[in-house]
Amino acid sequence: MATTNLSTYDKSTIPNAKDLRFGIVVSEWNENITEGLFNGAKETLLENNVSKDNIVRMDVPGSFELIFGCKKMLQTEKVDAVIAIGCVIQGETKHFDFVCEGVTQGIKDLNLQFDIPTIFCVLTDNTMQQSIDRSGGKLGNKGTEAAVTAIKMAVL
Numbered sequence: 001m002a003t004t005n006l007s008t009y010d011k012s013t014i015p016n017a018k019d020l021r022f023g024i025v026v027s028e029w030n031e032n033i034t035e036g037l038f039n040g041a042k043e044t045l046l047e048n049n050v051s052k053d054n055i056v057r058m059d060v061p062g063s064f065e066l067i068f069g070c071k072k073m074l075q076t077e078k079v080d081a082v083i084a085i086g087c088v089i090q091g092e093t094k095h096f097d098f099v100c101e102g103v104t105q106g107i108k109d110l111n112l113q114f115d116i117p118t119i120f121c122v123l124t125d126n127t128m129q130q131s132i133d134r135s136g137g138k139l140g141n142k143g144t145e146a147a148v149t150a151i152k153m154a155v156l
């Protein structure tokens with residue numbers, strides 16, 4: 001069972017993000033979770049000197065729509081990286097498997113098609129509690145981790 005907070009990081013190891021611009025695409029499904037992930041990502045970008053005006057947000061209905069939303073963000077906004085935020089929670093059927101696989105492959109494809117990185121910040125959890133724990137709870141915030149990753153990839 002995971003017990004450690006995975007979202008602590010050493011600011012001295014993060015490149016200067018002052019002049020960078022980020023797109024964040026947020027799924028509305030499980031919005032109690034995705035808003036927590038968004039807040040973690042936004043706060044981390046701001047903590048690393050990203051201007052508030054250089055954070056562009058777009059909302060989509062569900063995680064599967066993150067693929068199209070991120071493509072539109074990449075095509076229409078001048079950004080240095082995109083963060084895709086979603087939360088998929090297992091239900092009664094195999095739909096969970098297809099949504100998770102589809103989003104994973106779709107975002108992977110965007111990283112092949114565009115020269116701007118798209119960061120995978122999609123929780124794929126068995127329970128709501130697991131999602132709560134990873135979006136600002138006892139196991140940290142995957143949004144924080146995604147923002148750190150976005151800065152590092154934007155300067156690659």
Ligand SMILES: Nc1c(NC[C@H](O)[C@H](O)[C@H](O)CO)[nH]c(=O)[nH]c1=O
Nearest residue numbers: 027029061062063064086087088089
């Ligand atoms: N069950 C969850 C979904 N399902 C909806 C899909 O993402 C998609 O919007 C639908 O299939 C229409 O294309 N989405 C999540 O983000 N999280 C879930 O738990």
Ligand SMILES: CC(=O)[C@@H](O)COP(=O)(O)O
Nearest residue numbers: 089091092093095096099
């Ligand atoms: C993970 C989902 O897409 C969710 O809507 C599945 O629910 P269910 O398998 O119970 O239909």
